[in-house]
Each structure stands twice: as C-alpha cells, then as structure tokens.
Amino acid sequence: MKFFKSSISTFLIVVILAFYGAEVSGQEKKPIDLKFGMFLKNISPDFKNSKFHAEFYWWTIFENDSTVTGHSNTDILNIEYVNGIAVSTGAFKGEIIDMKDLGNHKFYYTGFHQGDFYFSPDFKMYPFDKQRMDIVIENILLENKLLKIVPDSVSYIKSKQERKFWCLSNDILANNNQSSSHIYKTELVEGEGKYNSDFGYDQAPAEEIYGRLTLSVFIDRSLLPYISKFIIPLMIILLLVYFVFYLPAEKIDIAAALTVTSLLSAIAFQSSINNDLPEIGYIIYVSKIFYTCYFLIAISMALSLMTFYLYNTQDQQKLLLSKRIILWVRFIFPLVFIVASILFAL
Numbered sequence: 478m479k480f481f482k483s484s485i486s487t488f489l490i491v492v493i494l495a496f497y498g499a500e501v502s503g504q505e506k507k508p509i510d511l512k513f514g515m516f517l518k519n520i521s522p523d524f525k526n527s528k529f530h531a532e533f534y535w536w537t538i539f540e541n542d543s544t545v546t547g548h549s550n551t552d553i554l555n556i557e558y559v560n561g562i563a564v565s566t567g568a569f570k571g572e573i574i575d576m577k578d579l580g581n582h583k584f585y586y587t588g589f590h591q592g593d594f595y596f597s598p599d600f601k602m603y604p605f606d607k608q609r610m611d612i613v614i615e616n617i618l619l620e621n622k623l624l625k626i627v628p629d630s631v632s633y634i635k636s637k638q639e640r641k642f643w644c645l646s647n648d649i650l651a652n653n654n655q656s657s658s659h660i661y662k663t664e665l666v667e668g669e670g671k672y673n674s675d676f677g678y679d680q681a682p683a684e685e686i687y688g689r690l691t692l693s694v695f696i697d698r699s700l701l702p703y704i705s706k707f708i709i710p711l712m713i714i715l716l717l718v719y720f721v722f723y724l725p726a727e728k729i730d731i732a733a734a735l736t737v738t739s740l741l742s743a744i745a746f747q748s749s750i751n752n753d754l755p756e757i758g759y760i761i762y763v764s765k766i767f768y769t770c771y772f773l774i775a776i777s778m779a780l781s782l783m784t785f786y787l788y789n790t791q792d793q794q795k796l797l798l799s800k801r802i803i804l805w806v807r808f809i810f811p812l813v814f815i816v817a818s819i820l821f822a823l
Contacts, residue, residue, distance in 0.1 A: 508624055509546060509548070509553060510539065511537055511624055511625065512629040513536070514535065514632050515535050515612065515665070516535075517645050518532045518533055518646050518649070519532040520532075520649065522610060522658060525755050526755065528562060529593065530591075530592070531590075531593075531612060533589070536586065537629075538585050539584060540582050548623070551570070558594065561595075562593040562594060564592060573588045594612055596608070596609070598755075602761070602822070603754065603762055603763050604706075605697075611693050613690070615688065615690075620686060625667070625688045626667060642663060656699070657699055659698065662695045663692065664693040666693070667688070668690070672684065711746070711766070715814065722777070722780075726787070727788055732777075736777050747764070765821040769814060769818070770814075773813065783799075
C-alpha cells in the first residue's frame with residue numbers, strides 16, 4: 478500500500494512539473510513586442526528615378542529580460558531599412574540619439590534617419606495618378622516567432638492627430654497644399670517578410686519569416702498646377718485643329734497650316750511630358766489622350782482635303798454634302814475627345 482501511495486505521489490509530482498515546464502517553455506517562446514513609431518520631418522519623391530528622400534525621427538519601446546529571452550537589446554535593435562538605398566548593415570544602431578531604462582526590463586530608444594528609399598511608382602493614370610511610398614523596417618536576426626514589430630498606436634492617439642495623418646509633422650501638413658504632390662493619407666501597419674532560402678547554410682530552415690513594419694505615405698498630384706501645365710496647352714492645340722471646320726472649303730492652305738502646326742505642337746508637348754517620367758513598359762493615360770489628338774488631327778486633315786475636292790467639282794449636291802459633313806464634324810469632334818477621355822480613365 479505504501480508503495481502504491483508513493484507511486485501516486487511521484488506520478489502527480491511529475492505531471493505538475495511537466496505542466497509547469499510547458500508553461501515556462503510557452504512563456505519563453507512568446508515573441509517580444511517591439512513597439513515602433515516614426516515622425517516624418519520631410520519627404521520628397523523623385524519620380525524619374527523611382528525613389529524618394531525622407532527625414533524622420535523614430536522611437537521604439539520594448540520589454541526584454543535577456544536572462545529569459547536569451548537575446549540582448551543589441552539583437553533586438555539589429556534593424557535594417559528593407560528598401561533603403563546605400564544603407565550599410567548596422568547603420569540603424571548608429572542613428573540612436575537617446576536611450577532610457579524605464580525599469581522592469583523596459584527600454585526606450587529614439588533616433589534620427591535621413592536617406593533615400595526605393596519605391597515602384599504607377600503612372601498608368603498620369604498626371605492624375607496616385608502613388609504609394611513605403612518605408613519598411615525589419616529585424617535581420619530575430620524571426621517573427623521571436624520578435625514582432627508593432628505600431629506604437631498609443632503615442633499617435635495621445636497626440637490627437639487625425640489617423641490619416643499619423644507620422645506627419647506640422648511642417649509637412651502646412652506645405653501639403655502648396656507643392657505639386659499632395660499627401661492624402663498615411664498608414665503604419667505590421668507585416669511579414671518571407672525568405673525562401675537557407676542562404677547556403679544546410680542546418681538553417683528553407684523558409685524563414687521576419688516581422689516588418691511599414692510606413693506608407695499616399696500622394697496624388699495637385700490639380701491646379703497640372704491644369705496650367707497639361708490641360709490648357711492641350712486645349713489650345715485642339716482648338717487650332719477645330720478652327721479648320723469653320724474655314725471655307727477653298728482655304729486648304731490655311732487648313733493644312735493649322736493641322737500641321739497642331740500636329741508638331743502635340744508631338745513636342747508629349748515629348749516634354751515624357752522627359753519627366755522614367756522609362757516604362759505600358760501606355761499611360763496622358764499618352765492615350767495624345768493618341769486621340771493625333772487621330773483627330775489626321776481626320777481633320779483628311780476631311781479638309783475631301784471638302785476641298787468636293788468644292789472644286791462645283792456640283793451642287795457635292796457642295797451640299799460637304800457642308801453637311803462639316804456641320805456633323807463640328808459636333809462629333811469635341812464629343813469624340815470627351816468620350817475618349819472618360820473611357821480611358823475607367
């Protein structure tokens with residue numbers, strides 16, 4: 478009987494220790510939450526080179542007992558700018574301005590970064606396009622199961638800034654409506670980066686996932702500068718072509734001069750606009766508008782020749798047909814341009 482009671486006691490102790498060990502193990506496996514925030518002082522896009530320049534302060538708050546986690550603060554702060562240009566390894570730690578030990582294994586770091594970042598602009602709707610510029614950070618040592626980078630939302634809520642303008646300084650917001658690009662919202666979101674490689678080390682897993690934090694700045698183009706730069710010159714070119722349909726049929730020389738001048742102006746205008754853009758492998762909205770203009774100019778030249786021919790026949794029916802064609806084209810010409818502009822925007 479004593480042996481039986483001893484066995485029961487030993488079994489219960491083993492079970493309790495097993496559960497306690499599992500709980501401790503579970504606690505050790507809980508990832509570190511790295512709260513992270515950014516405060517943008519300046520951001521300026523360079524569309525032609527597909528990059529942007531940014532200057533910002535950053536801060537991070539985290540709890541770390543290295544005796545439990547097995548990771549030092551240096552490991553936790555081993556962060557890189559994923560899409561940064563010419564950023565050396567370990568540069569992040571060199572940006573630290575201040576560090577505070579908040580007690581109870583809680584730490585605060587703040588720093589400053591200025592540099593260029595890659596982004597992939599989408600010009601399909603240029604000049605009415607919307608762009609997204611990302612600043613992406615990631616720890617290069619600790620996987621997602623060991624470290625999660627999360628937004629320091631509490632700090633932004635306390636600042637009482639509009640959510641769509643989180644991370645932006647008052648200087649940026651004050652100049653937001655005065656530059657050619659207009660920031661209409663920002664997002665600070667947690668994410669993941671997946672690496673499908675063991676990087677040549679056969680004992681490493683074939684796939685690793687690291688925590689990321691992405692600050693996205695969404696911009697569009699201010700309307701007024703592009704009305705003067707794009708819409709008004711284009712309207713003048715089209716008006717020159719449209720005047721052809723108000724000329725007498727016998728004024729073929731004036732009609733030819735107007736159409737040729739309009740064609741050359743449109744080609745030069747399109748070239749100047751394309752010089753502001755990088756080389757792209759798709760047709761953008763403004764190019765489609767120019768192709769519509771070329772089509773209308775070609776039709777205008779053809780109709781001028783046709784009405785001139787009908788006029789020279791001196792046949793009354795053909796003269797009447799010529800007048801009807803001109804009247805119809807006066808209505809169809811602007812309609813084709815408006816319909817094409819709407820359809821291409823869809």
